[in-house]
Amino acid sequence: MNRALTLMSLGAVLAFASTQVLANGNIENGKQKAATCFACHGTDGNAVDPQYPRLAGQYDLYMQQALREYRDGQRKNPIMRGMVATLSDQDIEDIAAYFSSLPSKLDTLQGHIQGDK
Numbered sequence: 001m002n003r004a005l006t007l008m009s010l011g012a013v014l015a016f017a018s019t020q021v022l023a024n025g026n027i028e029n030g031k032q033k034a035a036t037c038f039a040c041h042g043t044d045g046n047a048v049d050p051q052y053p054r055l056a057g058q059y060d061l062y063m064q065q066a067l068r069e070y071r072d073g074q075r076k077n078p079i080m081r082g083m084v085a086t087l088s089d090q091d092i093e094d095i096a097a098y099f100s101s102l103p104s105k106l107d108t109l110q111g112h113i114q115g116d117k
Helices: 002-022 027-041 062-071 078-084 087-101
Strands: none
Touching: 027 087, 062 078, 062 087
16 A cells, blocks of 8 residues: 555656646747747737637647647648747747746637637
8 A cells, every 4th residue: 555655656746747847938938939820829829710729828738739749740730730840849838838828818619619600
């Protein structure tokens, strides 16, 4: 029982530590690096066109994962693949830090889902 608890505690510490390692983006650098994102996702991360996701307030680690998946071809979107193809891991961390730091204007999904009127 003690050994299992120790292993679970160690696992929790490692999981927390790895999360902290992944979340080291610089917000100011991210704002500069995200300039090409603004055309579709908005300067404040709150896209007005429902075909583009609102990124403001999105989870930092989720955005990092999504951007890496676009870059590595795991997510199939030719536009996003082209936009992130040259981003380094640090660029991705910075961009995710920037957008996750912004306040979201999304309080409901009404009008923000493709096909909504």
